Amino acid sequence: MTLTWQAAPTKTIDVNGTSFSYREVGEPGGVPVVFLHHFTAVLDDWDPRVIDGLAARHHVIAFDNRGVGSSGSTVPGDIEQMGADARAFIKALGYDRVDLLGFSLGGAVAQMVALADPGLVRRMVLAGTGPRGGGGIWKMPFIVGSAYAKAFLTRQDPRNFLFFPRTAEGKKAAGEYFGRLAERTRDRDRPISAQARNAQLRAITAGGMHKPDDLSVITSPVFVANGDKDLMVSSDHSADLAARLPNSRLRIYPDSGHGGIFQYHREFVPEVLEFLAG
C-alpha cells in the first residue's frame, strides 16, 4: 500500500451490525496507528501532512466512529461508549495491539480505550486534549457556540476561531490547513449530522463534569501535545494530563492553539515518528 491520504479509498467494515467507514495508508504489517478524531470531524478533516507523514513509516488507519460521517447508527452521548465503539472497530479489523493518535475529543476517547483495555494500546499520542474531570471543559460549549456564531456571521469555518490564534501567523496557518483539507476532491466523506454534533457536545460536557479517572494504570508511553494558547482545552489541562500519566512526555508548541499539531506539523510528525520508534 503506497497510496497517499488524498487517494486512499473509503472502505467499510461491519462492526456488530453497523457499517464503519475507514481509510488506510502506509505499509501494512507491524502495529498500526489508529487515528481518533475531534468534535464534528469526519475523515476529510484529518490533515494529510500528519497522516502521510506518519504513513511513511507506519500503517495508518483513520475511521469514522459510530454515527460520524458515513458510518452507520448514531453517536452516543458519552465518551466511554465512544471508546467501546472504537475498540469494537479495532477488533473487527483483527488487531489486538495498536498505537493510537487521538486529537481533542479523540484524545478523550483514546484514554477510554486504554483504560478499558490497557493491553490493546502499545503507544498513544494525545493532542489538544485533557483528562476527564479535568475542570474547565464545561466552558468549551460556550466557546464553541461563540465561534459557531462568528463563523456563521462571517461565512468562515469555525475552526478559524477555535484552532488557530487570531494573529497574522495563526491566520496564515489556518489558511494552509484548510487548503490541505481541500486537497482531496473525490470520494469525500459525508458531513457531520446535527445528531452527531449534539451527542458529541453532550459527551464532551459529561466528560468534563465526570470524576477524574485514575490514569496511573495507563503504563504505555504517551506523547501529550498541544498549542500553548488552546482556547478549547486549556494547555494547562494537557500539562495536567501528562503529569497524571506515569509514562508520558509533554510537547507544547509556541504561538498556537487547539490546532497546534497541524500548525506545527513539520515538527510534530518527526517528533511522533521518533516517539513511536521508542
Added chain:
Amino acid sequence: MTLTWQAAPTKTIDVNGTSFSYREVGEPGGVPVVFLHHFTAVLDDWDPRVIDGLAARHHVIAFDNRGVGSSGSTVPGDIEQMGADARAFIKALGYDRVDLLGFSLGGAVAQMVALADPGLVRRMVLAGTGPRGGGGIWKMPFIVGSAYAKAFLTRQDPRNFLFFPRTAEGKKAAGEYFGRLAERTRDRDRPISAQARNAQLRAITAGGMHKPDDLSVITSPVFVANGDKDLMVSSDHSADLAARLPNSRLRIYPDSGHGGIFQYHREFVPEVLEFLAG
C-alpha cells in the same frame, strides 16, 4: 413601605462575614416573596412590572447572591452552594418562612433551597427553568456562547437572542423589556463580573449533568411557568419539572421564549398573585 422598584434603595446585610446587597418593596408583614435571579443578572435586571406588580400585595425582596453584582465574595460553581447562600441570606434577614420566585438559574437555586429546607418555603414560582439532571441543559452554554457572539458583533444585549423569539412581536417585547430595565437611572447595581459569569455557567452545566433530584419531597404549591419556545431551557423541561412536583401547576405562554414571563407580565403578575393568595 410604598416605594417602587425604581426608587427602592440598595441595602446591604452581613451574612456570615459577606455583604449581600438587596432591595425591598411592598408592605412588610406577612410572608415575603424572595426573588432569585438568572445567569449574569444583577438587581437591575429584574423587570419592574413583575416586582412592582407583586409588591402591590406582597413584601418583595430581591438580592444579589454571593459574588453577584455588588454582593461580596465570589460565586460558587454549583447550585447547591448557591442555595445554601440564599438560605443564609433569608435567615440573616430574620425570616423562617418565605415564598420564592426563581427565574432560570434562580429557579434551579430555589429548588435547592426547598430541598434543603422544605419548611422554609411556603409557595414557589419557578419560571424558565427545569429540574437538575433534566437533560439538554448541556446545550445551554453552546446556545449562550452563540448568542453572546451575535450580541457582540451586532452590539446588542444577548438577551435579545436568548429571551425573546426573533419575530416582530418578540423583538417588540424585547425592546419594551430593555426599556423597563432602564427606568432606574440612579443607584444602579454593579455589573456581573467575569468570575461570576464563569462560575454560574459551570454551575448550570454541573446541574444539567447531575443526577435528578427526588422532587416529590417538595410538597409546597409550585407555579411553573415558561414560554413555549424557550431556547435556553426547553419548555419540555418546565413541563417535566411540573410533572415531578407533586403540588404544581404549569403555565406555558404562547409565542415566547425564555423571557416569556416578562413578555407576558400582564398575564403573569395576576396569575402569580392569585397563586400566592392560595
